Amino acid sequence: MNLDQSISKTIIISNRLPVQLEIDKNDLTATPSVGGLATGMKSVHRDSNSIWIGWSGLIDEELNSELELKVVNSLKKHKCIPVNLTKNDINGFYFGFSNKTIWPLFHYFMEYAEFEKPDWEIYKKVNKKFADVVLKNLKDNDTIWIHDYQLLLLPQLIREKKPNVKIGFFLHIPFPSYEVFRIFPWREEVLKGMLGADLLGFHTYEYERHFLSSVQRLLGHTLEFNNVILEDRNVCVDSFPMGIDYNKFADAAKANNKLKEKDKSDVQIQIDKHLIESPDAKLILSIDRLDYTKGISKRLLAFEYFLEKYPQFKGKVRLVMLAVPSRSNVPQYQLLKNEIDQLVGRINGKFAEISWTPIWYFYRSFPFDNLIDLYTSCDIALLTPLRDGMNLVAKEYIACRENRSGVLILSEMTGASLEMSETLLINPNNFEEVSDTLKIALEMDEDEQIERNKALQKRLKRYNVERWASDFIESLNEATSKQHEDKIKKLTESPKKTLLNKYRKAKKRLLFFDYDGTLAPFEKIPENAKPTEAIFKLLDKVHNDPKTDLILITGRDKYTFNKWFAHKNYTLITEHGAWLKDGEKEWEMLEALNNDWFGVILPILERFMDRTPGSLIEEKAFSLAWHYRNTDPDLGQRRANELQGTIQSLIANHNLEILEGDKVLEIKISGVNKGRSANKMLLNKNYDFIFAIGDDWTDEFMFKELPDTTHTVKVGLKKTIANYYVENTKQVHQLLSEFGNS
Numbered sequence: 001m002n003l004d005q006s007i008s009k010t011i012i013i014s015n016r017l018p019v020q021l022e023i024d025k026n027d028l029t030a031t032p033s034v035g036g037l038a039t040g041m042k043s044v045h046r047d048s049n050s051i052w053i054g055w056s057g058l059i060d061e062e063l064n065s066e067l068e069l070k071v072v073n074s075l076k077k078h079k080c081i082p083v084n085l086t087k088n089d090i091n092g093f094y095f096g097f098s099n100k101t102i103w104p105l106f107h108y109f110m111e112y113a114e115f116e117k118p119d120w121e122i123y124k125k126v127n128k129k130f131a132d133v134v135l136k137n138l139k140d141n142d143t144i145w146i147h148d149y150q151l152l153l154l155p156q157l158i159r160e161k162k163p164n165v166k167i168g169f170f171l172h173i174p175f176p177s178y179e180v181f182r183i184f185p186w187r188e189e190v191l192k193g194m195l196g197a198d199l200l201g202f203h204t205y206e207y208e209r210h211f212l213s214s215v216q217r218l219l220g221h222t223l224e225f226n227n228v229i230l231e232d233r234n235v236c237v238d239s240f241p242m243g244i245d246y247n248k249f250a251d252a253a254k255a256n257n258k259l260k261e262k263d264k265s266d267v268q269i270q271i272d273k274h275l276i277e278s279p280d281a282k283l284i285l286s287i288d289r290l291d292y293t294k295g296i297s298k299r300l301l302a303f304e305y306f307l308e309k310y311p312q313f314k315g316k317v318r319l320v321m322l323a324v325p326s327r328s329n330v331p332q333y334q335l336l337k338n339e340i341d342q343l344v345g346r347i348n349g350k351f352a353e354i355s356w357t358p359i360w361y362f363y364r365s366f367p368f369d370n371l372i373d374l375y376t377s378c379d380i381a382l383l384t385p386l387r388d389g390m391n392l393v394a395k396e397y398i399a400c401r402e403n404r405s406g407v408l409i410l411s412e413m414t415g416a417s418l419e420m421s422e423t424l425l426i427n428p429n430n431f432e433e434v435s436d437t438l439k440i441a442l443e444m445d446e447d448e449q450i451e452r453n454k455a456l457q458k459r460l461k462r463y464n465v466e467r468w469a470s471d472f473i474e475s476l477n478e479a480t481s482k483q484h485e486d487k488i489k490k491l492t493e494s495p496k497k498t499l500l501n502k503y504r505k506a507k508k509r510l511l512f513f514d515y516d517g518t519l520a521p522f523e524k525i526p527e528n529a530k531p532t533e534a535i536f537k538l539l540d541k542v543h544n545d546p547k548t549d550l551i552l553i554t555g556r557d558k559y560t561f562n563k564w565f566a567h568k569n570y571t572l573i574t575e576h577g578a579w580l581k582d583g584e585k586e587w588e589m590l591e592a593l594n595n596d597w598f599g600v601i602l603p604i605l606e607r608f609m610d611r612t613p614g615s616l617i618e619e620k621a622f623s624l625a626w627h628y629r630n631t632d633p634d635l636g637q638r639r640a641n642e643l644q645g646t647i648q649s650l651i652a653n654h655n656l657e658i659l660e661g662d663k664v665l666e667i668k669i670s671g672v673n674k675g676r677s678a679n680k681m682l683l684n685k686n687y688d689f690i691f692a693i694g695d696d697w698t699d700e701f702m703f704k705e706l707p708d709t710t711h712t713v714k715v716g717l718k719k720t721i722a723n724y725y726v727e728n729t730k731q732v733h734q735l736l737s738e739f740g741n742s
């Protein structure tokens with residue numbers, strides 16, 4: 001293996017290796033794999049210090065120990081390591097769950113998606129097999145790059161064993177809208193599996209957006225822009241439109257155009273012959289794996305419609321259709337094959353003349369050189385997927401047009417269409433549009449063709465597959481170094497020890513504890529977040545230490561806190577500092593406040609509550625809060641923004657302000673906040689240890705306004721000016737217990 005073992009390496013992992021092995025009389029032959037992922041990543045693999053882990057194409061049952069050794073050695077030459085799979089594995093994992101469940105569902109073919117528990121079990125088992133091989137070949141500083149829908153669980157399986165390793169994941173197919181994804185019985189497990197990565201890449205922003213929406217709705221994680229905030233780390237989600245090895249295609253086309261007669265391939269000779277016989281005839285090309293997502297049947301029907309609508313083109317155009325066999329063990333693909341065979345037969349039978357058949361149909365894989373023959377010889381490419389993650393064929397066709405002539409007609413349902421707006425974009429379900437666009441393409445003058453292709457070629461050349469891969473790896477490095485910065489702020493054992501030492505040595509301590517999200521986890525119904533006996537026990541121990549003043553500081557109303565805590569004689573500050581209950585004393589107002597503005601704001605909040613299902617209003621003595629935790633997350637956020645805009649001018653007139661908490665907007669008299677009230681508690685006291693902990697934006701006032709020497713801790717990984725963070729309320733309890741025992 002041509003690999004430098006002394007430096008860290010990249011481990012590429014995909015279902016299939018870029019080479020496919022076949023047994024030939026107890027010997028092995030290696031052929032390159034066909035398909036978007038293999039074609040794209042091959043150049044990345046070739047030029048980097050990497051190994052590729054995946055299935056070789058041979059099942060365990062075909063191998064004896066001698067052959068197995070040959071497999072390993074032969075793959076080694078290609079820097080590849082096999083994952084051994086049995087026939088049963090391949091049936092359940094690949095033909096079953098990957099291609100009968102995920103593939104159709106993610107491409108919006110819901111009626112084709114089968115949800116078979118035994119297949120799901122095998123899918124899990126095989127992902128585990130991949131994880132075992134990866135872990136065996138992994139060093140701590142390696143970078144892992146996992147590919148595609150067959151391995152959605154792999155990121156988390158590796159993370160569990162190696163929490164600090166760098167993991168990127170790229171999905172080559174669409175990620176469907178939440179409304180489709182939610183149908184999936186194992187949706188949470190799959191999302192959790194993917195979130196094991198540090199960076200998740202998609203071809204387009206649409207897929208990224210759909211993924212984030214599913215994560216938010218199904219797992220309830222907070223999003224900060226394109227980051228998913230988990231308890232212990234953030235996962236970055238981004239889009240990277242995959243490019244092609246541009247020069248490989250452009251150079252091959254150039255060389256092909258220069259070939260002398262004697263060096264030309266049979267395919268090229270036949271095409272040339274055809275062009276000599278009918279010099280005005282135009283060739284329309286389509287190349288895809290034979291897959292229902294590629295819209296092959298609809299393309300044929302649209303072509304038939306075109307010939308009927310514009311009979312003047314009969315004898316003048318020919319559809320050259322290459323359909324590469326794919327997944328022929330899956331019944332849907334067998335049905336599709338029959339359907340296409342019949343359609344081609346019917347259309348050819350209907351329109352054929354002695355010297356002309358409308359469709360040349362090839363059901364096989366072509367060698368690379370013949371692919372180039374087709375790309376360079378065809379005047380038009382007609383690509384009509386009903387859904388396609390990206391579609392590299394579209395990019396390859398443009399790269400092969402040396403003199404920049406040629407017209408690409410491309411389905412707007414492909415990821416590629418977003419970057420290729422100079423092509424003729426069509427909706428593949430609209431035969432009228434497809435046939436009219438074909439006519440436009442056939443009649444387009446060459447200057448316009450060149451103009452369009454010039455812009456396309458420039459873009460494809462710049463954002464090629466190397467650039468795509470390096471962008472992905474760069475973003476992965478950025479994501480992990482940001483995580484590293486976050487980790488520095490984590491209250492790990494060592495800074496905790498220092499903190500506890502200072503606590504122990506202090507003569508007089510003051511501790512501020514926020515309540516919701518800090519001492520108690522969030523509940524759907526806020527009243528359910530009442531303190532447990534365990535919390536009381538922890539608080540009591542700290543509170544009973546005469547050297548410690550413990551203050552619970554909250555945005556909650558005085559009534560609830562009085563009910564929950566008054567009997568304990570803790571010091572309580574409620575409504576962000578409107579009220580104080582200092583130990584055994586009665587409640588007193590910390591600020592001169594009024595609520596005579598409620599009449600102006602409340603009706604507006606009520607309107608928003610009525611229009612936003614799941615939202616509710618909390619009426620406190622001197623403030624009004626509009627909670628939207630239980631609304632649809634997008635709607636809630638949009639209405640929160642709208643609400644802020646609506647009351648903007650009113651709040652200025654009444655000396656009010658809006659406080660943005662975690663899924664809550666609170667309207668209150670300006671200037672009252674936890675920072676200001678916390679500072680009031682320092683007056684005339686001589687504290688030599690001050691500590692404040694909280695989870696949301698309103699706690700940042702404390703962190704900002706308390707003296708610089710204050711030990712500040714945020715709960716959760718959100719943006720903060722606190723010195724440290726802990727992951728969850730459990731860790732807050734732990735800290736509280738350690739204070740109590742100090």
Ligand code: GDG
Pocket residue numbers: 034035036037039040172173242287288289322324364365366367368371388389390391392393394396
């Ligand atoms: C998946 C996603 C996404 C095709 N026929 C032959 C042949 N090919 C090569 C083409 C091209 C590749 O296979 C096909 O790539 P596509 O992108 O068009 O489609 P999928 O295979 O479905 O790929 C897709 C892709 O992953 C990458 O992320 O774009 O959306 O579905 O490179 O040139 N190559 C040879 N002979 C053939 O007959 N040699």
